[in-house]
Amino acid sequence: ELSFIHRFEPALTPDLPPLLLLHGTGGDENDLISLGKMISPGAALLSPRGKVLENGMPRFFRRLAEGVFDEADVKARANELADFIAEAREAYGLQAPVGVGFSNGANIAAALLMLRPEALAGAVLLRAMVPLSEPPKADLAGKGVLMLSGSMDPIIPAENSERLAEFLSESGASVKHTVLPVGHGLSQQDLSLTQNWFLNR
Numbered sequence: 703e704l705s706f707i708h709r710f711e712p713a714l715t716p717d718l719p720p721l722l723l724l725h726g727t728g729g730d731e732n733d734l735i736s737l738g739k740m741i742s743p744g745a746a747l748l749s750p751r752g753k754v755l756e757n758g759m760p761r762f763f764r765r766l767a768e769g770v771f772d773e774a775d776v777k778a779r780a781n782e783l784a785d786f787i788a789e790a791r792e793a794y795g796l797q798a799p800v801g802v803g804f805s806n807g808a809n810i811a812a813a814l815l816m817l818r819p820e821a822l823a824g825a826v827l828l829r830a831m832v833p834l835s836e837p838p839k840a841d842l843a844g845k846g847v848l849m850l851s852g853s854m855d856p857i858i859p860a861e862n863s864e865r866l867a868e869f870l871s872e873s874g875a876s877v878k879h880t881v882l883p884v885g886h887g888l889s890q891q892d893l894s895l896t897q898n899w900f901l902n903r
């Protein structure tokens with residue numbers, strides 16, 4: 703019995719890295735399955751449901767207000783999620799996954815990179831912000847990160863997503879950060895840029 707409710711779709715193309723799909727607030731383990739199939743067709747998909755409930759809506763960590771995080775909970779939940787990834791890799795025979803997160807799911811993926819870098823081979827962060835104000839030094843050498851932000855995102859100030867991109871690249875990750883002329887929701891461009899990033903990875 704693994705420690706998160708989740709969906710797992712085995713690989714159809716075994717050499718591709720598995721995707722760890724991390725939904726936004728109010729989503730669940732089903733939300734990003736079709737996105738995962740489109741962005742890296744044939745890859746194994748591991749999709750946990752966030753354990754924190756906010757008015758019944760699943761999330762991956764507690765927040766005090768929109769964009770204001772309970773950082774102790776961010777740390778505890780990132781560690782719990784990293785432990786689940788290790789369990790699932792063992793149970794399903796997987797290499798380290800690429801995290802693909804949207805909104806709250808992108809924020810916990812960024813926290814995983816900072817706190818448990820061994821958990822992810824790389825990440826796609828869709829509408830991410832800085833999850834920890836004083837992150838420890840991490841060694842992200844060899845990890846590719848695609849960050850897609852929205853210039854009209856009402857939740858995430860441009861300065862904040864830029865600060866996250868800088869932190870990740872200063873930690874050694876190969877970061878590609880693109881700011882799209884969109885809001886917090888995903889667009890067709892998110893899909894095509896993510897597909898291209900996987901093809902060229």
Ligand code: MLT
Nearest residue numbers: 727765768769805806809
């Ligand atoms: C968060 O709480 O992680 C961010 O505010 C994004 C969201 O979930 O709306």
